[in-house]
Structure formats: structure tokens, C-alpha cells
Amino acid sequence: MAAPAQPHTRETWPIAVCMHGFSPVLRDGTRLHDASPDVWDGIFRRVASVGFDAVEIADSHIRPADLTPARRGELTAVARRHGIDLISAHVQRQSVIEPGKGEQNLAYAHRAIDAAAEMGMKIFSTGLHQPFTEAQRKALWFWTAQGPVDPDDADTRALAVTRLRELGEHAASVGLPMSLEMYEDTYLGTADSAVRLIEEIGLDNVGLNPDIANLIRLHRPIEDWLEMHEKTLPYANYWHVKNYTRDESADGSWQTSVPTSMELGLINYRETVSRAIELGFNGPFLMEQYGGDSLGVCATNRDYLRTLLPESAQN
Template sequence: MSTSLNRTNWPIAAAMIQYANMLPDGTSVQDQTPEQWAATLAEVTDAGFTEIDPTDSWIRLADLPQSRLAVFADLVKEAGLTMPGLSTARRSVIDPEQADENLAYSHKVIDTAARLGIPEVSFGLFYPLTAPQKAALWFWTAQGTVNPDDPGTWKMAVDRIRELARHAQEVGIGLSLEMYEDTYLGTADSAVRFVQDVDHPSVGINADLGNLVRLHRPVEHWASMMQKVAPFTRYWHVKNYFRTEDATTGMVVTAPAPLEFGVISYRAAIKMALAHGFKSAFLVEHYGGDGLSVSATNREYLRRILPKAG
């Protein structure tokens, strides 16, 4: 990516987490008509976005037939959008039930990104939501599945991510690993150790600190985490949360917040990453309410705090 990025041209993509893959009538986004896809893309452009991440919780591009994939890519172009990144969710390559299937799918994601000219992909080691998580207002307030504290599984994860990294390098794609609670990237220290164990130039950390500061439990201060992961940060999911801690009872309460209002100072966090040469795209996210519109305000906040031209 160009080193002359500044606040006016930095790629800032809309996340599609507010759009479900399964529609209320029981059909899937996978099977929508081009006109229906175009209508959703129009909502993204109406919110002022010029970039989109076709997140696979919304549409699994890697599972589309080639003819349909070409149609989708044409619609994105016609909408005036580009795709600087492609994120996956809950497709862990060490999933106890779907590990091999998810590994094969991840290879397809890399090939799909290369075919569409998408320069970055994001993978994670987090699993599908549990029943209690699905029942909760905010899924992160219920306990999810935990990566096993097992050296053999850690090694399998490292080996499989390195395999994907080699593939990504062959086709000119960067690979970002998403920080997420109770996974091998669930703390800053563990995320750094994991990426160092993978030891591949195509691999970095998706410093999604929002996934951690939202937890109703003690967590490391965001600034300390960011200092540790900043040298490894690439394609970056950004979102924020209100967080309050009662030291007398230990109670922690969090809720989604627009990027500039939450507990993480992204002005400071981005400065840390820029000091280490960060030049990847951002993906703006927000859970709850009109997530797309809040993401649009998050985009404008980033435009105000990113470096000026020249």
C-alpha cells in the first residue's frame, strides 16, 4: 500500500456485521439477486463509505460460484466502492468440530481475495457463539468457548496459520490475526507470542482491542496492550466501548460507544501504530442500534485524527 497515505485517502472500510447472512424470510444473502445485493451496497454508499469489507458473517464470497462472485465484484465497482480487506468470523482452524473444513475455507478466502484484488484478509481463532451467548443482549457478556491450554493445539494453530501465511505470500496478500478473548490472541502478550511463533512476514495482529475492553472482567489497560501489539499491527478492526469499573465491588459494566467517546483513545492508539510504520486499512465497526451510521461517524473521526497530507 502507498506510503503517502493521509487522512483524505486512507482506506476506511465499512464492516457488515450489522447485516445477517440469514434473512428474516429464511433465505440467505448467498442466494440473493444482484438487485438485492446492490440495494445493500447502496446503503453503504449512502452512509458515505467508499470502501467495504464484505465480512463473511454477511456474505461468504469464498463460497460463491465464480459467475456469482464476478457479479458481486462488478456491483461493488459500480457502487463506487473498493475492498481493502476481507474479514472472516468464527472460522477457527482449530475448531474442535470444523478445523479441517475451516482450514480449507481459509485457503479459499485467500484465493478469493487475490482474485478480487483485496490486499488484506483477517482471520481469528474464535469459535461460533454458544447458546447462552446467542440469548444474551450483548454476546460478550456470556462465556464463550475457550482455546485449550494445550501446547499441541497451540502448535497446530501456529502451523496452520503459517501454512495460510505462505499461501497468502504466494498470491500477494497480507494476513491479520484478530485479537479476541479466550483465544491464543486473547491478550496482548499472548498475541505477540503467537505471531512471533508463526514467524512469517505476511502475518500481523489485528489489534481489535474493543473485543477485550468490552469484557465484564478485569483486562489489561488498553494503552499497555497497544504498546505491545503496535509493532505487529496491520489490517485493523476499530470499535470502542464505554467501560466502568467499581473498585469497591469489582463490578464491570460495558456498552458499545462511538469510536471517539469510548474508553480507548484511538488518537493515542493510532499514533503508537504509526510510529511502527502502520499503513494498512481500517475497518470501522459498531454493535447495536444503527451500526452502519455509527460506523460512518467513526470513519469521520478517523479522518480528523489521521495525519494530514504532506
């Protein structure tokens, strides 16, 4: 993907935080989406208290597409009051090829793009992963249970390309890049398939979110993390980063993983971030963490990531 005209530096590179550290449902049963601006204020106050100045609004927590214009204005104003940039709208588990719901999800994604543009966001993020299965909802870590699988079917893949291209064209018309998140058992589930999907879509503003950590955490054989990055980083325009420790038997009979910090996990981010920048990556980073003090770990990871970024602009 082409880099923006103004490359970032260590101090200016946009690094946002996910919303995993906050429950999508309040103690009284109110969904965060429906909460008062005072509740949102508390969220952004805590985000700012650990040094973040940008947040990804994931629709698992708040759905900008389903807020009224007045509520979107309230959300934006509350964030700005704390110096927080709403950097991206992330539509997840709303696949445009989900059986029985693909057209509905497509229409929802279009509304999300318009909402993101209205709110001054910098990127529209989505993917092809579908809602959790019952087994995933019951598991301690959802990635240890089998989820939905995109069919090995040329017509369904072609439909995915057509619908994602439609979304990409819409995003381009309102000045937004669109990024597709890599995720297991989807057409974005391997490096080769993900790259081919981007090439099939064929739009300059549509790139990859090379969230390889989604794949290394799986309790099954995986592709080599370094090779996956080498294939996908040239197409990256947004990047969810997190890490996992991983262990597996030599005979391939078992695999296991646990969330950890960026510095300690299987992926060597010192190497991959350097390579990404060498290849022209200049998009935002999004810090993710499952389990524990997600917000605190994301802040620690952000500080580590800053040390990996160039002190001066790369031209």
C-alpha cells in the same frame, strides 16, 4: 510490520465499513449470501450513501469462498458500480483448531484466500474465535456470556501456529497480507500471547488486527488498554476499530460495558492512532459498531478518524 512504499494521508487512507448494519438473513428467510445481485446492489447503495468507498466482506454475511466464480464476479461488479472497493475477506468463527472441525475450517480458509485474491481484495483477515455458545446466542450482548476457550496446551498451540503459517504462506503466494484478530480466550486473547503467536508464525505478511475493543468490553477484569496497544501496534497490519464505555467497581467485584462512538469510549483513539502511525502502521482501518444504527455510527466514526490522520504522507 514493514510499511508499504507509499504512505497514506488523511484523504487517501483506506477506511472500510463492516456489514453489521445489514441482516445476514432477509425478511423472507433468504440468506444474504444467496441473495440476488439486486439485493446486493441495495446494500452497496446504502454504504455509498453515507460516504464509504470500501467494505469488508465478512463470511457471517457473504462467503466469497462458497460463491461460484460467476457470483463472485457479480458481487465485485455490483460493488464497483457504486464505487465500493471490496477491501478484505474476513473469515470468523472458523478456527483452524476448532475441535472436530479444524481441518475442515483450514480447507475453507484456503478457499477464502483464493477467492479474496480473485476478487482483488487487499487483505485476508481471520482469527481463532469459534462459533457462539448457546448462552452467547441468547444474550443481548454476546460478549457478556462465556464463549469457547483455547486450551492451555502446547501441542494445540503448536498446531495453531502450523496451520496459520500455512495460511500465511498461501496468502503471501497470491500477494495478500494476512491479519489475525485479537479475541478473548484464544491464543490471540492477550497482548503477550498475540505477539508471541505472530512471532512463532514468523512470516512478514502475517500481522495483527489489534482489536483491543473486543477485550475492553468484557465483563471481567482486563489488561490496561494502553499497554495492550503499546505491545501489539508494532505488529499491526489491519485494524478493526470501535469503542465501548466501561465501568467497574474498585474492588473488582463487577464490570460492565456498552457500545459507543470511537470518540466517547474508554480507548483514546487520538492517542493510539498517533502512536500506531509513529510505529509504522499503514494498513486499512475497518469501522465496526454493534447495536443501533451501525452504518450511521460507523460513518460518524470514520469522519472522526479522518481528523486523527496525517494531512501529508509520513516518511
